[in-house]
Amino acid sequence: MPRVVIPPPYRGPTDGAAELEVEATKVRGCLEAVERKHPGFLALMLDDDGQLRRFATLFLNGDKLTKDVLAQPVTAGDSLEIISSVAGG
Amino acid sequence: MPGPTGDKMLRVDMTKQTTELVDFPAAWTLLGGRALSARILCDECDPTCDPLGPDNLLVLAPGVLSGSAAPTSGRLSVGGKSPLTGGIKEANTGGQPGQHLMKLGIRAIVVTGQPADKEARFGLEVSADGARLIKADAHKMKRNYQLCLDLHGAYPKTASFISCGPAGEMRLTGASVATTDQDNRYPARHAARGGLGAVMGSKGLKFVMVDPGRAGVRQPADRAGFGKLCKGYTKDYQAGPQMFQFGTSAVVPMANQLNTFVYKNRVEGQSPDVQNLDGARIVESFEERGGAMHNCMTGCIVKCSNVVHDAQGEYKTSALEFETLTLLGSNCAVQSWEDVADMDRLCDELGLDTIETGAALAVYMDAGKMDWGDAFAMKKLLGEIDRGSEVGRAIGNGAVATGKLTGHHRVPHAKGQSIPAWDPRPLKATGVTYCTSPMGADHTAGLVVNPGLKPEQYVWESQKSQIVNAVCDSSGFCQFLQPTLDDIRNFYSAMYGEEVTREEIHDQGWACLNDEWEFNRRAGLTAADDSLSEPLRKDPIAGQVFDVPADVVKQMYTRLPAQDDLFVTKASG
Numbered sequence: 100m101p102r103v104v105i106p107p108p109y110r111g112p113t114d115g116a117a118e119l120e121v122e123a124t125k126v127r128g129c130l131e132a133v134e135r136k137h138p139g140f141l142a143l144m145l146d147d148d149g150q151l152r153r154f155a156t157l158f159l160n161g162d163k164l165t166k167d168v169l170a171q172p173v174t175a176g177d178s179l180e181i182i183s184s185v186a187g188g
Numbered sequence: 189m190p191g192p193t194g195d196k197m198l199r200v201d202m203t204k205q206t207t208e209l210v211d212f213p214a215a216w217t218l219l220g221g222r223a224l225s226a227r228i229l230c231d232e233c234d235p236t237c238d239p240l241g242p243d244n245l246l247v248l249a250p251g252v253l254s255g256s257a258a259p260t261s262g263r264l265s266v267g268g269k270s271p272l273t274g275g276i277k278e279a280n281t282g283g284q285p286g287q288h289l290m291k292l293g294i295r296a297i298v299v300t301g302q303p304a305d306k307e308a309r310f311g312l313e314v315s316a317d318g319a320r321l322i323k324a325d326a327h328k329m330k331r332n333y334q335l336c337l338d339l340h341g342a343y344p345k346t347a348s349f350i351s352c353g354p355a356g357e358m359r360l361t362g363a364s365v366a367t368t369d370q371d372n373r374y375p376a377r378h379a380a381r382g383g384l385g386a387v388m389g390s391k392g393l394k395f396v397m398v399d400p401g402r403a404g405v406r407q408p409a410d411r412a413g414f415g416k417l418c419k420g421y422t423k424d425y426q427a428g429p430q431m432f433q434f435g436t437s438a439v440v441p442m443a444n445q446l447n448t449f450v451y452k453n454r455v456e457g458q459s460p461d462v463q464n465l466d467g468a469r470i471v472e473s474f475e476e477r478g479g480a481m482h483n484c485m486t487g488c489i490v491k492c493s494n495v496v497h498d499a500q501g502e503y504k505t506s507a508l509e510f511e512t513l514t515l516l517g518s519n520c521a522v523q524s525w526e527d528v529a530d531m532d533r534l535c536d537e538l539g540l541d542t543i544e545t546g547a548a549l550a551v552y553m554d555a556g557k558m559d560w561g562d563a564f565a566m567k568k569l570l571g572e573i574d575r576g577s578e579v580g581r582a583i584g585n586g587a588v589a590t591g592k593l594t595g596h597h598r599v600p601h602a603k604g605q606s607i608p609a610w611d612p613r614p615l616k617a618t619g620v621t622y623c624t625s626p627m628g629a630d631h632t633a634g635l636v637v638n639p640g641l642k643p644e645q646y647v648w649e650s651q652k653s654q655i656v657n658a659v660c661d662s663s664g665f666c667q668f669l670q671p672t673l674d675d676i677r678n679f680y681s682a683m684y685g686e687e688v689t690r691e692e693i694h695d696q697g698w699a700c701l702n703d704e705w706e707f708n709r710r711a712g713l714t715a716a717d718d719s720l721s722e723p724l725r726k727d728p729i730a731g732q733v734f735d736v737p738a739d740v741v742k743q744m745y746t747r748l749p750a751q752d753d754l755f756v757t758k759a760s761g
Contacts, residue, residue: 107636107637107638107640108442108446108637108638108639110638110639110640110641111446111614111639111640112640113640114640115638115640115641115642115645116640142445143445152441152442153441153468154438154439154441154442156429156431158429163429182429182431183431183442184429184431184432184670184760185439185442185443185610185635185637185760186432186436186439186492186510186635186667186668186760186761187436187509187510187511187608187609187610187631187632187635187761188435188436188437188492188507188509188510188511188512
């Protein structure tokens, strides 16, 4: 199963869980699978039109996803990492 | 230890009007920035002194790695007893002076005393030829941009400047210390928090000029190893997500989702104007108006600073940060980033902390003295501060002073310092930082943005972040580079040719915190000061109040056993 790595700012809905194994074949399916286990998560990731929020960056097996991000295929053993940095300035 | 030799410390006595370069103690080789400032203050400053009197110190200390080829490592710590909190304070800033001081081998400037004539102003010139005080009465009450423009004409192009604006000269407790950045040498970087600009002003010191001349970068003991580290670190950073490529203002929409883009004096956690205040609008303006992302110091690979232009394409300010957009923006119900940019420039001109000033204006509005979101009235009031009106002084003295003036009850603060944007109600571990940090409510002391933590995790997560940030702010690295303790100790090892172990770097962070806590204890701060003000404990946002019990908070003072994650935790502030 693919593994979704969740950064600290998004761990409110996941009750602190940092990683989840999910059953999915595409990136969107991974996020939706997390939502099924932890309602409220998807709203952090997708906007009202169902598109990935601008400030959410995804890496698949260490490579940054840049085009058609949600439609990218995933397979067993893949690591889908959500990257988020926070700062005040 | 091998590595750079011949380092000095510059002692400046404003009472006697003397300067003296003395040898930097060898035992302090790995002390820089915040940790060095804390050690000097513990050794030399009476914690019970009047922070605006002659017995307080002003410490200007670059980090251990500043002036070297390490990326984004030129930060400068400004330290002293805070007139805002009554405790120790270190405020950290970018720009060029940190790099320049270390290229000259000056590990710290320690300013003591006070001139007999309180109306007199002085400048401190520092170069390879030495240091001297000069009269600067002609610059009295100049705003920072005009001051630096005038100084540019009087000194070599290689010079950088540290200055206090009119707010510092007026000894307002929200006053900042400005430093100039690398491109246009604008005074746009600020050691903002805790009123250290007032300490500088109280000493009659209007500016410090640092001219490195032709001095080169500091040479490490292990040149090959250090060079390899620099290249590897830079390559890895540039191959990574570069989350700050559009500045901290890009954090706005996420913070809004996490209920920490606070609105109307923190009575709500989200702003209806989030789209207008999103940093993306600033980036979009670049194409039409000019402006761009840039680096505030030489050798920076983060480039998080947005240079903001006005509608006519003229420079207005830099950098317009998330904290400023929150406190001067949404927290005052201001609807436009352009109005916030105007106020950011005004604060930089006056030498005021945008967090403290925004929080004060929100208290003023909440007290019914000004309409919410009235940016015109806000700018007018800010513009009057250096004319000395009673209200202007209160705003310049911060939120607690403004609450006293208006008799208003809702003043969110810790140890007298306003709460930054990141709110301690949804982010309780950050709240533990605000309670226990020697700095008062300061997100740069230990920011933990994780709403999913269990209560039993709050103290460790806060302690971990406070240690990592204390070491980062001592190293000269910028927190936005997000170095870990392992990163920093590896750079130290190559710089000085002796391995710095995990235990030693952990010790260094803990010792820094202990020096600062000890200063505060001797200053008279007690466990009763380790709390947040009532609005944060009683008024919820998104159904949450700050409810971490005092007996849990005080566990911070027990050093918890290091776990592996301590050494790979990234600095964050």
